[in-house]
Amino acid sequence: MNSSTVSPLHKALYRLLRPLLRIVLRNGMAYGEFNELVKRAYVDVALNDLAPNRKKPTDSHAAVLTGLTRKEVKRLREWIQNADEPASVPAQGRADRVVSGWVNDADFHDDQGEPAILPFDGPISFSTLVKRYSGDMPARALGNELCKQGVAQEDTNGWTLLKKAYIPLGDDSQLLRIFGSDVSAMLTTIDHNLTAAQHQEAPRFQRTVAYTKIPRSALPEWNALAHEEAQALLLRLNAWLAARDADVTGETPAEPLVRLGLSIFALEEASESDASNEP
Template structure:
């Protein structure tokens, strides 16, 4: 079990370290962040168990010295959760634009919208799907990340079929912090949950002996069918979101969603008889 866990950790950390290496984050800086996170997690676990998260208990649980723990607890923790409101709101606006009949043209495609107007406008779209975000601010943010632009007639034009901020690295790093964490939290939940009915949906399909020529077709299929599925899910969630529908009743405040991602990578050379049925 320990070897399997170490194998998993290496595979999780390697792509992350590639990003950190490119951004100039040194090992020492990452080590300090890990220490801080270990202390925070230990505090959370002890508090959830109804125990007092003392410096001594945290030191024992983390392997750090009492001095290190005391310093880490006293230090101002760096907020690792980058602002993602603009990304979440932008994604909802774009998905509504792709699915809501009021904002589609006669061919069922996202229409070019006037900036203002009570119906069929970008302002109406933003009002319906982004909560209280001002129209101008939403337009400027989506324009900044390359999601929209003005056409020759001055109307707002959708530039992509998904809210992917290709021109803004800071926004991409923000997504890294939320989307990867969401996947890992799902896996962590499923590792510790005994009741099958309480498991979170977690599925994947992949093959590891595909020709390069097969990838463009599959990639296009994922982009098309995956987006259609997300639009279907969005249609339901949009009716339940209190930012867009303040009249929705119910208790608590929950965050829920589904993520679909495409991946491809070369496979290390294998023996020629890898597909042989010989024992």
């Protein structure tokens, strides 16, 4: 197969797989284990996402779609049915919600509208903040986590917010959960947009701004500008979403609930003229 005969899908998947496999190999997963996960996902999607005419999917139908044998489809289907892994994306982490509440809830602001220094206990306190945005999570345990990550600190004046976003540092399990959640959401949006026209649905917002001939010396200025602008936008959107979230408001609407959000990531890679990794 030469470059002139490679399909657009092959090229897109190859570019997608390279950064994915850097993470996979760095975490010690060999090909056999990765291949087993791919086969499970193939069967899961064939049975649960692509059933014809909303009929109950069959192993035979999944075998035709995936190219696997019916025996293997049956094995993988039984594993999926008995797996302990949650089927849906977990809700926003407790620590992240507490930090967002501290940033956006006026009850926990000072006279300048900034996140206030909070006592540990009392009507308006760190404990009250944790209870409002994290439910039954012990305030001390969550506070220790924020301190460990350098997001907050406790001293004689009380609890001070140091960063307006919770991003775990050095915790592979948490970072990998964020990786799975964020990339899954991004691909779900792209999948929706690829088929939106044929389903007569509106596309979801998907935009990228990028130039391919930027001097490397511009990186520090770009990083500072992108961080400042993106963080300001995310804080505004966070306030809008928090005011409508059932967990935050304590209200349970009768209508179905959905997960809404906007992801922003910085792009930095070699110029396309300097490196080409397509097959």
